[in-house]
Amino acid sequence: MTARNxxxxxxxxxxxxAVVTACVALLVSVSLAPAAHxxxxxxxxxxxxxxxxxxxxxxxxxRAHEHEHEHTAPPPAVARPEPQAKDRAATLVTQIRDSGSxxxxxxxxxxxxxxxxxxxxxxxxxxxxxxxxxxxxxELADETLTSSExxxxxxxxxxxxxxxxxSGRVTATWLLMNPTTVQ
Amino acid sequence: MFKKLxxxxxxxxxxxxxxxxxxxxxxxxxxxxxxxxxGSQNLVxxxxxxxxxxxxxxxxxxxxxxxxxxxxxxxxxVGWDYAFTVDETPSIKRVAVWGRDLSxxxxxxxxxxxxxxxxxxxxxxxxxxxxxxSGCPDSTSEYTGVSRMSWDTSWPVxxxxxxxxxxxxxxxxxxxxxxxxxxxxxxxxxEEVHNWQDPDTWRNHPETLWF
Numbered sequence: 449m450t451a452r453n454x455x456x457x458x459x460x461x462x463x464x465x466a467v468v469t470a471c472v473a474l475l476v477s478v479s480l481a482p483a484a485h486x487x488x489x490x491x492x493x494x495x496x497x498x499x500x501x502x503x504x505x506x507x508x509x510x511r512a513h514e515h516e517h518e519h520t521a522p523p524p525a526v527a528r529p530e531p532q533a534k535d536r537a538a539t540l541v542t543q544i545r546d547s548g549s550x551x552x553x554x555x556x557x558x559x560x561x562x563x564x565x566x567x568x569x570x571x572x573x574x575x576x577x578x579x580x581x582x583x584x585x586x587e588l589a590d591e592t593l594t595s596s597e598x599x600x601x602x603x604x605x606x607x608x609x610x611x612x613x614x615s616g617r618v619t620a621t622w623l624l625m626n627p628t629t630v631q
Numbered sequence: 632m633f634k635k636l637x638x639x640x641x642x643x644x645x646x647x648x649x650x651x652x653x654x655x656x657x658x659x660x661x662x663x664x665x666x667x668x669x670g671s672q673n674l675v676x677x678x679x680x681x682x683x684x685x686x687x688x689x690x691x692x693x694x695x696x697x698x699x700x701x702x703x704x705x706x707x708x709v710g711w712d713y714a715f716t717v718d719e720t721p722s723i724k725r726v727a728v729w730g731r732d733l734s735x736x737x738x739x740x741x742x743x744x745x746x747x748x749x750x751x752x753x754x755x756x757x758x759x760x761x762x763x764x765s766g767c768p769d770s771t772s773e774y775t776g777v778s779r780m781s782w783d784t785s786w787p788v789x790x791x792x793x794x795x796x797x798x799x800x801x802x803x804x805x806x807x808x809x810x811x812x813x814x815x816x817x818x819x820x821x822e823e824v825h826n827w828q829d830p831d832t833w834r835n836h837p838e839t840l841w842f
Contacts, residue, residue, distance in 0.1 A: 536751070536787035536790055537751055539787045594754070599754075600754075601757065603756050605754065605788055606753065607752070607754075608750070608753075609751050610749070610750030627756065627768075
């Protein structure tokens with residue numbers, strides 16, 4: 449399409465400049481939006497009533513679009529599977545066992561915490577299994593252990609998985625993590 | 632003329648379609664939301680600065696509940712004309728406790744714990760208040776001042792979908808005028824954790840609490 453009339457060409461030029469400017473402005477607002485959101489959501493979390501006042505223009509624009517498409521299902525991009533609690537004990541046990549055998553001073557401290565249990569130590573942590581006759585025996589022993597100074601001064605993460613058998617027997621698996629590694 | 636605009640508009644549409652931003656967020660809880668351990672009831676008080684140890688001689692032990700979820704906004708566009716803003720509640724990535732240590736002889740220490748309804752429980756290493764942003768692993772009894780301690784709570788050590796989370800602190804008696812405090816607890820969803828030491832990311836984590 450060619451416009452020979454100078455006025456029409458001028459009009460088309462202005463129109464194309466406006467479109468390009470709008471695109472650039474859109475991209476700039478997109479790139480700036482995350483920083484604005486941080487402050488907006490922080491305010492929203494602490495004072496929901498004030499959230500509207502502090503919401504930046506970008507978020508308002510999103511919400512306007514969201515309203516227009518309120519009958520459309522949310523996009524799958526934001527779906528995030530919830531981690532399973534039981535998986536994490538298995539994850540940690542696997543991580544410890546896969547780290548390989550090792551010998552280090554911290555392992556003696558770990559063994560001393562549960563000195564009446566079988567303890568297997570690896571580079572990433574020690575695994576100790578302790579069995580109790582019933583729930584009460586477990587609770588009392590657990591309370592004594594976890595309130596002891598030795599337990600509280602252990603310099604690494606400590607995790608405990610509890611399994612209850614049909615007979616009422618309780619088995620506690622302690623995962624005493626290597627305190628020299630990051631966590 | 633219009634043909635020249637087509638690539639520009641198409642490029643803008645593609646860029647907009649790829650856009651998705653996830654905010655970082657933090658949930659704050661005032662330090663007065665702590666309960667004394669048995670034996671510390673007569674030692675602690677609470678005011679607008681938090682929970683404090685009023686004893687001039689004895690360490691007070693308090694347990695503070697921690698918010699275990701942080702919701703933040705995720706915004707973006709799908710395609711050209713679909714814009715969305717939704718709440719997302721990922722696992723918490725970091726918990727920080729702020730305090731004031733006015734003892735030059737007794738350490739101020741805290742540890743974080745979490746417990747699941749299925750019995751899985753975790754205890755974080757005890758940390759000691761010092762000038763370091765995340766606390767120190769060893770006792771720092773000589774340190775005095777306002778500082779913080781923090782723990783990386785990324786899954787699998789803490790599961791914010793399932794766990795109940797708390798912090799236990801040993802608040803020392805003051806050796807100078809005033810009292811030692813648990814001032815605040817912050818739970819972060821971790822979008823900024825990798826920049827934890829970067830001052831530019833401290834918009835929501837100021838160095839000073841003005842109370």
